[in-house]
Amino acid sequence: MPHRLLLVDDEPFNLELLSEHLSSCGYDTVSVESGDAARQCLSEQGETFSAILLDKMMPGMDGFELLRRIKATPALEFLPVIMQTAMGTATSVQQGLAAGAFYYLTKPFSRDMLLAVVAAAVSHWDRHSRFKELATQQLDALPHLQQAQFSLRHHKEAQSVSALLARTCPQPERVATGLFELLVNAIEHGNLSINYAEKSTLQQHGIWEAELEQRLSLPYYQTRRVEVTFERAATHISFTIRDMGEGFDWSSYQHADHATLLSRHGRGILIARKLSFDTLEYRGCGNEVVARCSYSPRPAAGGAPQSPSARQ
Known part of the structure; x- marks a missing residue:
């Protein structure tokens, strides 16, 4: 349809x-x-x-x-x-x-x-609709998962990992969407070094997917992976995402406003921090981010603002 x-x-x-x-x-x-x-x-x-x-x-x-x-x-x-x-x-x-x-x-x-x-x-x-559909599937063992680690390279793997790990959270469809955005950010901007201007131009010319596959096949990028670590604590669940890129000056993004983030292809981060997670924390050179969600339900969109860091 x-x-x-x-x-x-x-x-x-x-x-x-x-x-x-x-x-x-x-x-x-x-x-x-x-x-x-x-x-x-x-x-x-x-x-x-x-x-x-x-x-x-x-x-x-x-x-x-x-x-x-x-x-x-x-x-x-x-x-x-x-x-x-x-x-x-x-x-x-x-x-x-x-x-x-x-x-x-x-x-x-x-x-x-x-x-x-x-x-x-x-x-x-x-x-989002696909994640919502996957969230209704019965995966009875996941509430007992305490720690796990995943390694991935491309978007399809990111989608599968996001859908699975989101089932560990109280509001899985929210977390799945934000987690996927963070993983895509790590793949594209981190491992593959694709900036906002490049992606926008490729999308407008209808060759974005072809360029993505080509870059993933290059020897320089073939060994680069995104590592995802899941940990369950008493009050919250955390996801640590690490890419193998050069990083970025995350401190300059910590208090960036929404207009600045959009100009730097930050829509995915806005989704993650406004709708999916309670906090986002960047570490080191900027190629590691920790996203946390508490066991308490998040307020509806438009409620009290959160105060995490942001990435390009």
Whole structure:
């Protein structure tokens, strides 16, 4: 079945243009012209959508207020919301990201940029849905696991390890999504030395996966692995992730704001620290991170902020 997208904009022309671009690529779109109409649609059909494209400035309920309500709804909090606005100031971007936006599109944007961002959003939703499905499987022995270590190289292995280890936690679908993002970060930015600009360019040209496989096959990178250590303590569970890259100056990211993180491909870290873990702690040269989740349930998105470190 095609991915279903909710388009929210008070300008009919904008809705028509978005729908035309997205439908031509196989997406199923539903268009509404107000925040109130979008809220009603989501209350009735919310779990059928893979992503939302949401205009910031609308009469009545604006985009920010709708975004906050989405992120406060447990069934929808992981649904990617792509904000659109003609105001691209750093403050505006930071406000949207702090409220839980997946990405920020500043008008006017190109068709290629639109499709690239939507593709990333639905891919994120597919992974989360898969992790949620895996989390329902009965793995009765995992609650008794005290310590374990895994070694991996590529994304498929990262997905399998994330799904398995998340089952040790009270809220497995939350942890699986954040753990996967951290492992991907270790593979791409750590072991394979791929920076934000390179990844963005490759994605826009549709050759990202091919480049990833090519780089993994090069002799220089073949021996590089990501090590994951699981440990259960009395009050929390911790995951220690180590890559074999050169590291980075993690101290400069410790108090970085959301806009800065996005510019350095930090969306995965925002997901991990806002939705998945209670703390993130980088160590040494920056190629080791410890993620912890307590046995107490995390507050809903938009609650009290956490204070972990961050990575590119």
